[in-house]
Amino acid sequence: MKLFPESAVQQLEFDKVRSLLINYCQSEFARMRAADLRIHTRKEYIDLALRQSHEYHQLLVNGIYFPNDYVLNLARELKLLGIPGALLVGEEFLEIRKLAESMEKIFRWFDAERKGSNGAMYQVITDTRYEKAIIALIDEVLDESGQVKDNASDDLRQIRMELYRKRNELRRVFEKIVAKLNKQGYLAEIEESFMNGRRVLAVFAEQKRTVKGILHGESDSRKTAFVEPEETIELNNLLHELENDERKEVHRILQELTRRLSAHAGLLQQWHEAVGEYDFIRAKARLAVEIRGEFPAVTDKAHVHLVNAYHPLLYLYNQRTQKPTIPVNLTLDENRRILVISGPNAGGKTVTMKTVGLLQMMVQSGLLVPVHPSSQFGIFKQLMIHIGDTQSLEFELSTYSSHLLHMKHFMENANGKTLFFIDELGSGSDPSLGGAFAEVIMQELARKHAYGIVTTHYLNLKVMAGKTAGIINGAMAFDEKNLLPQYKLLVGKPGSSYTFAIAERIGLDKGLIKRARDLVDQDQYRLDKLLNRTEQDLRDIEKKERELNQLLKENEKLKKEMEQVMNKERHRQQVELQKEQNRVAQERITYLRDMERKLKQMLIEWRKETDKNKVVKLMEALLFKKNEQKAVSKMQKKLDSKYKEVGGDIKVGDKVKMKRNHQVGEVIELRGKRAVVKIGLLPMQVELADLIVVQEKKEAKSE
Numbered sequence: 297m298k299l300f301p302e303s304a305v306q307q308l309e310f311d312k313v314r315s316l317l318i319n320y321c322q323s324e325f326a327r328m329r330a331a332d333l334r335i336h337t338r339k340e341y342i343d344l345a346l347r348q349s350h351e352y353h354q355l356l357v358n359g360i361y362f363p364n365d366y367v368l369n370l371a372r373e374l375k376l377l378g379i380p381g382a383l384l385v386g387e388e389f390l391e392i393r394k395l396a397e398s399m400e401k402i403f404r405w406f407d408a409e410r411k412g413s414n415g416a417m418y419q420v421i422t423d424t425r426y427e428k429a430i431i432a433l434i435d436e437v438l439d440e441s442g443q444v445k446d447n448a449s450d451d452l453r454q455i456r457m458e459l460y461r462k463r464n465e466l467r468r469v470f471e472k473i474v475a476k477l478n479k480q481g482y483l484a485e486i487e488e489s490f491m492n493g494r495r496v497l498a499v500f501a502e503q504k505r506t507v508k509g510i511l512h513g514e515s516d517s518r519k520t521a522f523v524e525p526e527e528t529i530e531l532n533n534l535l536h537e538l539e540n541d542e543r544k545e546v547h548r549i550l551q552e553l554t555r556r557l558s559a560h561a562g563l564l565q566q567w568h569e570a571v572g573e574y575d576f577i578r579a580k581a582r583l584a585v586e587i588r589g590e591f592p593a594v595t596d597k598a599h600v601h602l603v604n605a606y607h608p609l610l611y612l613y614n615q616r617t618q619k620p621t622i623p624v625n626l627t628l629d630e631n632r633r634i635l636v637i638s639g640p641n642a643g644g645k646t647v648t649m650k651t652v653g654l655l656q657m658m659v660q661s662g663l664l665v666p667v668h669p670s671s672q673f674g675i676f677k678q679l680m681i682h683i684g685d686t687q688s689l690e691f692e693l694s695t696y697s698s699h700l701l702h703m704k705h706f707m708e709n710a711n712g713k714t715l716f717f718i719d720e721l722g723s724g725s726d727p728s729l730g731g732a733f734a735e736v737i738m739q740e741l742a743r744k745h746a747y748g749i750v751t752t753h754y755l756n757l758k759v760m761a762g763k764t765a766g767i768i769n770g771a772m773a774f775d776e777k778n779l780l781p782q783y784k785l786l787v788g789k790p791g792s793s794y795t796f797a798i799a800e801r802i803g804l805d806k807g808l809i810k811r812a813r814d815l816v817d818q819d820q821y822r823l824d825k826l827l828n829r830t831e832q833d834l835r836d837i838e839k840k841e842r843e844l845n846q847l848l849k850e851n852e853k854l855k856k857e858m859e860q861v862m863n864k865e866r867h868r869q870q871v872e873l874q875k876e877q878n879r880v881a882q883e884r885i886t887y888l889r890d891m892e893r894k895l896k897q898m899l900i901e902w903r904k905e906t907d908k909n910k911v912v913k914l915m916e917a918l919l920f921k922k923n924e925q926k927a928v929s930k931m932q933k934k935l936d937s938k939y940k941e942v943g944g945d946i947k948v949g950d951k952v953k954m955k956r957n958h959q960v961g962e963v964i965e966l967r968g969k970r971a972v973v974k975i976g977l978l979p980m981q982v983e984l985a986d987l988i989v990v991q992e993k994k995e996a997k998s999e
Contacts, residue, residue: 297657297676297678297679298679299678299679299681300678300679300706304653304681307683308657309654310657313609313654313658313663314330314331314333316586317330317333317663320579320580321575322579323575325571325572325573325576326572326575326579329576330576336661337675337676337677339675342660342675344662346591347416348416348419348420348662349580349581349589349591349662350591351413351415352417352577352581353580353584356581356582357585362402362405364402364571364575366395367575368398370391370395370564371568373388373392374561374564374565376388376554377557377558377561381551383547384550386441387442389437389438389553390434390438392430392434392557393430393434393435393438395567396427396434396567399567400426400428403421403426417577420573421570423566424563433556434553436448437553438553444546444549448549449545449548452549455538455541455542455545456542459539459542462534462535462538465531466495466531466532466535473525473528474497482503482506483497494524494532495524495528496522496523497522499520499521499522499523500521501518501519507523507525508525509526510524584663584664586612587606588666589664589665589666590665590666591664592670593672593673594672595674597675598674598675599629599672599673600626600629600673600747601627601629601671602625602627602667603625603668604624604668605625605651605655605666606624606666606667607621607650608666622782622783622784624648624651624652625785626770628748633742633746634749634766635749635768635770635787636751636752636757636758636768636769637749637750637770637772638753638758638771640772644785647783648749648772649717649749653679656673656676656679656715659673660676675713676714677714678714678715679714679716680714680717681717682703682706682716682718682719683717706741710744710746712744714746715747717749718748718750719751720751721738721751721752734752738757738767742764742766745766768788770785770788771786772784890957893957893980897959901976935953935958935960937993938992939990939992940991941953941988942989942990945989946984946989947966948965948966950962950989951991951992952973952989952990953987954982954986954987959975960990961976962974963987964979969984969985970984971984973987
């Protein structure tokens with residue numbers, strides 16, 4: 297995006313947002329990306345950057361882990377890999393291993409499902425691949441602390457084995473010498489000492505010529521001399537040679553490892569950039585969390601539709617001071633390209649302009665912005681701004697001359713992809729002449745189909761905005777009674793500067809106010825007063841509309857609650873009805889089962905009984921319920937004469953009587969709360985609660 301002037305980044309405070317972003321970066325690569333944050337004009341770049349920020353933002357909000365823990369700045373190491381004959385040391389190899397390990401975790405994190413839900417983040421690594429041989433190469437040579445392993449080469453293994461043996465031999469010899477000289481009283485200390493990498497004895501200074509060996513020095517007090525005994529000189533020389541051989545072999549192994557890894561230098565560079573890119577995306581997401589950033593819609597045309605938009609820096613400041621931040625709602629489209637904002641000073645006109653400009657720059661940089669997600673941003677190819685005093689001492693230009701110079705650039709370069717912001721258009725000159733020029737400038741910008749916001753106190757610009765296609769009025773709300781700005785943009789109506797109202801409220805002499813009012817053209821005064829009254833009426837209407845909407849919401853809430861109560865009652869009634877129907881059906885099923893059982897029993901009796909009439913009567917009584925009570929009573933008497941009730945627990949083999957139909961049978965099986973009872977030839981399942989144990993009377997047995 298082309299910016300005019302170059303200080304637009306500072307005027308719209310985009311540099312402060314960039315500084316916040318840099319603070320969230322951990323790697324040098326990410327900090328460089330943030331410091332050089334570009335404002336794109338191609339939709340595919342903007343969409344990708346926004347989706348990456350949004351996807352990582354969702355991970356942070358939902359507490360989902362993404363494996364980019366390591367802070368890696370390996371630019372120097374990777375540069376050395378590309379230089380023939382270069383050498384990396386153990387710690388540097390471990391850093392490269394961490395890079396490979398981090399990339400392995402990232403590749404594994406993107407399973408099939410996450411590739412779909414986090415597609416924009418996955419695009420960072422689509423052009424690279426994972427190579428497991430890199431970790432294998434390093435692990436083959438180095439241990440966890442970055443030291444070269446003994447088995448890294450046969451020569452190194454032999455050297456270290458010989459070193460181990462010679463050091464043990466030296467230790468034994470040295471201990472013997474120490475024990476011997478200590479007994480003789482020659483030693484100032486029995487602790488072993490080292491000088492120039494060689495083991496020496498701490499001998500009393502007066503005995504230094506008694507002990508044969510090489511004198512390496514004396515203590516500061518000159519009471520102790522450090523002597524290398526002659527018995528260990530050859531061993532020390534041999535150890536020194538072996539250690540030197542070890543250093544050479546380690547150097548050769550590390551150089552060889554560097555050479556082998558250099559074959560993967562390009563891939564490692566891609567990995568380093570990918571990890572840095574994820575750190576940069578994380579920084580954008582963390583910034584979005586702080587400023588309550590959202591992912592708005594982006595269209596490839598000149599368009600601005602803000603819903604509940606906040607200035608991010610003002611929001612953070614007010615959050616620290618626990619003050620509310622008033623959101624901005626406005627739309628700039630083909631039918632409403634230029635918004636003219638009027639109203640009193642310190643009412644928020646400039647803040648509104650800066651909010652729109654800063655959010656537009658942030659979106660085109662791929663940053664999430666503090667707006668409602670339904671907001672829409674277009675894409676502009678150039679942004680022009682003119683805010684504050686632009687007096688130039690260098691070119692000996694007055695404020696108004698510099699103002700006109702800027703306006704000349706605006707009019708010559710503006711087009712349908714331009715977003716401009718002009719604060720106090722026409723100010724700095726005679727009101728009537730400056731107002732006329734301002735009107736011409738606005739007409740020209742409208743003719744070029746540019747989009748923008750203009751603030752002004754000029755009455756003629758308010759009138760022009762009301763009758764010119766593509767230009768609309770707006771005003772910053774002001775509480776005339778309490779003389780306080782409300783920082784709220786009202787689109788559609790021009791605003792008053794409240795010049796006389798503010799003068800009256802602060803207690804200026806009424807005579808002076810009257811004299812000033814008499815000097816003002818009466819039509820202009822009446823128009824300004826009408827604007828005051830219109831703005832107040834508009835706020836009253838908005839207040840009543842809010843109250844009405846609140847009542848409608850409460851009514852809708854009560855309606856939903858009533859519907860829920862009615863639905864619950866309706867459901868309860870249906871449940872009760874279903875229960876009753878189930879009870880009746882269960883009774884009918886029980887009755888039919890009992891009837892079936894009785895008929896089967898009667899069939900058995902029919903086959904056994906010689907007097908068929910007797911069975912027929914029982915059937916009639918059962919089917920037609922004639923003399924049913926008599927039959928039951930008769931059957932009861934017959935059973936009572938033959939069996940007596942003894943009660944108790946029911947066991948297999950017991951004789952039991954059914955309480956319902958007064959029949960006696962034998963228990964052949966128990967099944968939980970039921971018993972299988974054999975009545976005649978027919979076995980049947982009966983509830984235990986419907987049975988009672990009986991015993992045949994002795995008289996009946998004798999008969």
